Amino acid sequence: MNQKLAAQRHELILRAVRTHGTVRLQELVDLLGASAVTVRRDVTALADRGLVVRVHGGITMPKHAEPFPRGPQSVVGPAPAHPLVGMVAPSVEYYWPAVIQGAQTAVAAAGGRLVLRASSYDAAEDRRRVCELLDRGVQTLLVAPSTSGRAGVELLRWLGALTVPVVLVERLPPPELPTTALDAAVTDHAIGAGLAVRHLATLGHRRIGLVTSRQSPHSDAIRTGWTTAVSSLELPFNGVPVLDVPPYGSPQWTRAVDEVIDECLAADVHAVLVHADREAIGVLERARDRGVQVPGDLAVVSYDDEVAAASDPPLTAVRPQKHRLGALAAQLALARLADPLDRPVHRVVLWPTLTVRESCGTALEPQKGWTS
Amino acid sequence: MNQKLAAQRHELILRAVRTHGTVRLQELVDLLGASAVTVRRDVTALADRGLVVRVHGGITMPKHAEPFPRGPQSVVGPAPAHPLVGMVAPSVEYYWPAVIQGAQTAVAAAGGRLVLRASSYDAAEDRRRVCELLDRGVQTLLVAPSTSGRAGVELLRWLGALTVPVVLVERLPPPELPTTALDAAVTDHAIGAGLAVRHLATLGHRRIGLVTSRQSPHSDAIRTGWTTAVSSLELPFNGVPVLDVPPYGSPQWTRAVDEVIDECLAADVHAVLVHADREAIGVLERARDRGVQVPGDLAVVSYDDEVAAASDPPLTAVRPQKHRLGALAAQLALARLADPLDRPVHRVVLWPTLTVRESCGTALEPQKGWTS
DNA sequence: TCGCTTTCGATCGTTTCCGATCGTTTCGTT
């Protein structure tokens, strides 16, 4: 017929699925006079908003709970005796080993087996790894996918449509997909950053800097946590350095750390939160080389307590509960496996803890000019 | 008939097996008009999901499992032999009985005992009840305190400083106390409201009203959920009534409901989300008295599926998982009791589910044409 | 009018679904 606006097409699609219950995509093409790819686009848009459900070859109404309050039909046969659980972690070098061990422990405790595939912060590779695991025959999945960009949204959409239960680890569905009904276990890194800021504040610091490493998916949360804590404690922002540094060991590394130390001291900032142990240790090393006293001249809190205890001086560190998080995610998956239908979506948030060591100095020297 | 979508076939198969109890595969071939191998594939897929049970030559209903198939799980570490768990609920008439029962079953399953004290949405009384329970010797507490106002903040601060573990139920610390390190189990009422709005939208409504009851602590969350859903679905706001009504049965009740109905019909709004079953049932009654057809003239979704099934017509309702929530809170408390120090703060969020009944007029008779 | 963004459509390679065939297994009857 003639050109229609997107909103009109959506309305017609909804009307059709409403009256027929299920509609074939080809029928929509005839009905709307638009091309198949356009109809597909419309349909995915509606599905993202939770108004229809995509099936191969067409769409149906969203399926909700049965009107008849029948007894828990739940158990699909008792939970398998030896469940095979798959896991896709974006890295096995940094942060994730502890999470993986936690999941491993929990799965083993339930008499099952965990099969791991490593990915590399890339949506396409994440998907390939998941496919491998499905071929391998896993009954449920723990995934920490890349959620950024269009590919990330696409991946989440795909994960949400799998037939095996999926639990997101340290990830939440992006805001474009508000109704993606996946269980998730995450750490509240913003709270963690807040813990560090508050600790430094109780030690008497008022000007507290922040150093994050580029390309970490948690940096954003840490930055917002730092910001809200600083503002809710009514600490000053202006002049306080907030810096990104390149990866530890890269060519520009030393220069970047020097810059951090210089900017802090120049801005009368004697306390910093540094994201990631490696980077914090690097700051410690460089400070020692240059004769900057830690914690005397500069108090340092590390975010992410991997090797912080072994530094010199030992680093006070925010400790995400990675082992517990992994175990929790595995428990969520196993529980969902035992009751895939009636069980509502679970979203669990763990707080990090703060481990106080020596890099902040226990005592606060009496501040001059302590006002208001 | 001719070609059907996979989802349609699955639906028909489920319907057939539900009405007949057991179906021969050949009957399904005739019913669906598909080849035997296709039917077999469908049946296999359904059996994998646990929806039917395969037998030679056909399928049967899955045998219903025992009501509480949950095994002991997730609680790590030795818990006290017979823990005494205290609980303070703000009401024992509305919403809370199911939560209390859930906590009761979980505590009993762990070999402990639950001691309940009822309060009444008042911070001072909440505190008195907690004190009574502490005198009674409880080892851990489930509390749903009043969090509003200065008294609420004060109460939360006090709860956070108690020596026994405290788990908040359906409450979070107020934003003034962002670091109050209490475990909590809450329902995401905003998501629940979104579910209702989306359901009405798929049924074709674009102007969707909202009726909340005053003085309910959940009303705010429901209102924001309604708002975000309406805006993310690009539904209209202007002219759509958003109303507060006095408690059901109060003197102004009838007048308020009349006003709701009048405003809706005057604004061309034929769908409303009503917070709380009682109020929704009141709307239904008044509509019937006045000759307003439900769902013909006005589709109603109730928030909070207590008695919604028994109304006339039965109400489609958003169902917070109260029983599970209570059980979850109790498990959190027991786990904290077993490991009071290292265990990080746990915040668990449950999504409600939507139970579709008749008050919205699903209206679509899905495909006749098969024998009964 | 130009340039930018958004929206829609055509094409192509890939995936998924469906049906036919064939050999094997299971059930009921003798």
Next chain:
DNA sequence: AACGAAACGATCGGAAACGATCGAAAGCGA
């Protein structure tokens, strides 16, 4: 226990649907 009929599982090929990419057309602001 033996037999035949029905049901089952595996494999293959064709057809439809899907996703990705690119390009054209329309809307919008300067």
